[in-house]
Amino acid sequence: MLKNYRNYEELSIQFENKVNVILGENAQGKTNVMESIYVLAMAKSHRTSNDKELIRWDKEYAKIEGSIKKHNRSTSLQLVIAKKGKKAKLNFIEQERLSQYIGAMNVIMFAPEDLNLVKGSPQVRRRFIDMEIGQVSAVYLHDLSRYQKIMQQRNHYLKMLQMKKQSDKTMLDVLTAQLSEAAAKIIHRRLHFIEELQKWAKPIHSGISRGLETLSIKYKPSVDVSEDHDLTKMIEVYEEKFANIKDKEIERGTTLAGPHRDDLLFYVNNHDVQTYGSQGQQRTTALSLKLAEIDLIHSEIGEYPILLLDDVLSELDDYRQSHLLNTIQGKVQTFVTTTSVEGIDHQTLKEAATFNVDAGHLSLSK
Numbered sequence: 217m218l219k220n221y222r223n224y225e226e227l228s229i230q231f232e233n234k235v236n237v238i239l240g241e242n243a244q245g246k247t248n249v250m251e252s253i254y255v256l257a258m259a260k261s262h263r264t265s266n267d268k269e270l271i272r273w274d275k276e277y278a279k280i281e282g283s284i285k286k287h288n289r290s291t292s293l294q295l296v297i298a299k300k301g302k303k304a305k306l307n308f309i310e311q312e313r314l315s316q317y318i319g320a321m322n323v324i325m326f327a328p329e330d331l332n333l334v335k336g337s338p339q340v341r342r343r344f345i346d347m348e349i350g351q352v353s354a355v356y357l358h359d360l361s362r363y364q365k366i367m368q369q370r371n372h373y374l375k376m377l378q379m380k381k382q383s384d385k386t387m388l389d390v391l392t393a394q395l396s397e398a399a400a401k402i403i404h405r406r407l408h409f410i411e412e413l414q415k416w417a418k419p420i421h422s423g424i425s426r427g428l429e430t431l432s433i434k435y436k437p438s439v440d441v442s443e444d445h446d447l448t449k450m451i452e453v454y455e456e457k458f459a460n461i462k463d464k465e466i467e468r469g470t471t472l473a474g475p476h477r478d479d480l481l482f483y484v485n486n487h488d489v490q491t492y493g494s495q496g497q498q499r500t501t502a503l504s505l506k507l508a509e510i511d512l513i514h515s516e517i518g519e520y521p522i523l524l525l526d527d528v529l530s531e532l533d534d535y536r537q538s539h540l541l542n543t544i545q546g547k548v549q550t551f552v553t554t555t556s557v558e559g560i561d562h563q564t565l566k567e568a569a570t571f572n573v574d575a576g577h578l579s580l581s582k
């Protein structure tokens with residue numbers, strides 16, 4: 217159910233537990249529906265960090281409600297986005313923290329901008345990692361927000377030292393110890409995630425490239441940690457790094473190392489895809505990662521996530537398209553937006569439920 221969500225004043229609809237095609241002309245509200253499903257799950261949009269944009273013009277708040285079936289149990293989710301902030305309810309009980317809410321419903325969004333995952337900035341890849349781990353680990357979301365809070369305080373303190381408004385460094389040392397611990401926890405989880413992601417993505421990539429390409433993924437930390445380190449060792453490595461760059465950080469007035477500076481590298485047949493990959497190889501890599509996530513989430517929680525394919529089918533060639541549709545066939549609840557299904561000749565779409573969108577109205581096509 218949507219209320220005052222972007223161009224939807226009021227919408228109540230039941231989707232099918234298979235493929236749902238959302239069909240409509242440009243600017244009618246197809247992406248808005250996909251976005252609302254994503255926001256219901258993640259409590260934030262994939263395309264804006266400004267929640268106010270989600271509220272219908274001239275309205276005070278937006279509401280999204282939905283009911284899902286997971287492990288044979290129904291769960292109801294509600295998110296109210298007001299100008300002052302947002303409130304989330306699970307089975308009608310308000311959740312104190314969003315980290316307790318996120319993860320009740322799992323989604324994977326695949327939109328044209330995701331094809332940019334390989335080529336885009338490191339920030340895009342960090343966001344990808346954080347959003348995906350966050351869905352399966354509330355602890356990770358909690359650690360991440362703790363890390364950000366400590367870093368903010370630390371940056372403030374570093375600025376004071378830089379501007380010589382402060383000379384005592386005791387507080388900096390306390391914050392550095394706290395930051396090292398939070399950083400180590402995040403990296404520990406990220407390294408595990410990358411290892412799992414690679415395990416699932418490798419055979420998928422090989423399948424799409426007809427056995428010609430081998431994909432590998434490498435985490436590129438800004439501090440020299442390795443997957444062989446245990447948590448205590450990782451904390452020590454961070455503390456050592458911060459001790460070494462202390463003067464430089466004071467000079468610059470900001471934190472210069474940590475998970476917020478890390479990146480991901482992708483290799484195809486041992487060559488860096490970002491630098492040497494063709495556009496096709498970069499697309500295959502992005503697609504393999506998204507498909508790998510479906511299996512990864514299934515392996516972690518025992519349920520398939522909901523797949524949101526926003527305007528992406530038309531961006532893929534026939535071979536990649538049918539690989540994608542074959543993968544989801546019959547097992548993953550999927551939402552596909554498109555302006556036309558012409559030219560996509562696949563059984564999965566023939567069996568889909570089709571909904572028509574017209575200026576903020578969505579209805580099941582008979």
Ligand SMILES: Nc1ncnc2c1ncn2[C@@H]1O[C@H](COP(=O)(O)OP(=O)(O)OP(=O)(O)O)[C@@H](O)[C@H]1O
Pocket residue numbers: 221222223224240241242243244245246247248249269270271272273527555
């Ligand atoms: N906060 C808002 N309040 C009211 N309408 C909004 C709001 N934000 C966006 N819109 C409207 O929503 C419409 C865009 O919807 P959406 O992005 O879902 O289009 P789409 O059907 O996916 O189109 P395309 O095929 O071009 O991607 C536009 O008409 C826009 O003016």
